[in-house]
Amino acid sequence: MNSASAVAAAAALLVAVPTIGLGSGPGSGSDSGRGSGRDAVTVAGTFRTRSGGAAVTYVPAAVPEGARVRVEERLARGGGTRFVLRLQGLPAGRTFGAHAHRRACGPKPDDAGPHYQNVKDPVQPSVDPAYANPRNEVWLDLTTDAHGAARAETTVAWRVRPGEARSVVLHEHATDTRAGHAGTAGARLACVTVPFGTKR
Template identity: 55%
Template sequence: MSFAVALLAASTLALTPMGLSPTGSPAGGAHGEGADVSAVFADPTGDVLRAVTFDSDAVPPGARVTVTERTGRDGTRIRLRLEGVEPDRTFGAHVHTNPCGTRPEDSGGHYQQDRDPKQPSTDPAYANPRNEVWLDLTTDGQGDGSSSASVAWRFRPGEARSVVIHEHATETAPGRAGMAGARLACVNVPFA
């Protein structure tokens, strides 16, 4: 096998997230349907395959992200884990409607089970952790942290495509509900 072919095979395996086929189809299993993604954040240059950072101080290239989704009769559970990001910091995090791209806004708005007719949504009747998926977390001294959220529904097919890491904890006041500051990083997730 030539060096170029071996390098291509190795890079394809390295870019294939846990629980996904090389084509990115969701993983199923004994615990219900869902997606498992494990990726390394990279700069937003060229083709964005899995995870991208827009703020290399808060989410440095090489930091890791894991997102796990499980669905069942009672709804959906999502778990987020960050490793090697800025230590001792609180980040907002939400499921977004579009895949990550080379610009922070490419990921679209928050996924909402009941859509607010006014977008971007800042009405607490719609922008809340029962109608969206909020995964805010605080990292430890090494820059590691995790969170999880459970909702009593399943995503509409093809309408939840990524998790975005935000600048600060998610706000809840009217007119500010759901806001969490700048988009620092994004990971593509093929939610079931």
């Protein structure tokens, strides 16, 4: 089987059920780490311009200091994974791209590395829609409501490999799906470190 056939076969096994919508933002609370259960990961944080906490903003005009974020990863029925992103305190009526990235947040936007992919694109940066798509990556695009709050949710048919996805990055606009641009969403505005990788 050639590499194109292998990718097509792997992609056929991937099922995503994105249900993205608006909702209330995360509750109050300080930065926190892994949830108590091994079948769940929950991180909540407040965006700051200095890294050190769970969440850092690189463009405070778009993601203000003091805005709050909550990310959840849970086992889904049938062996998949459910991801939820909640935001509060952002500008109203703004759309953000959001994806799971491979490395933890750092002082620079690029520190989070590329998107996490279930089936890795051998060509980097990955802009091929056969790899850069919401079935093979974790896409959590959202639009804030009149109060600056938003919620996004997606379920994929696979588990994150432990240690290979470490953050969620907010981007300046919705994620592109065109060939040659797939997966791109503009500048990296903010980042939240998340120790993804639930276990059965």
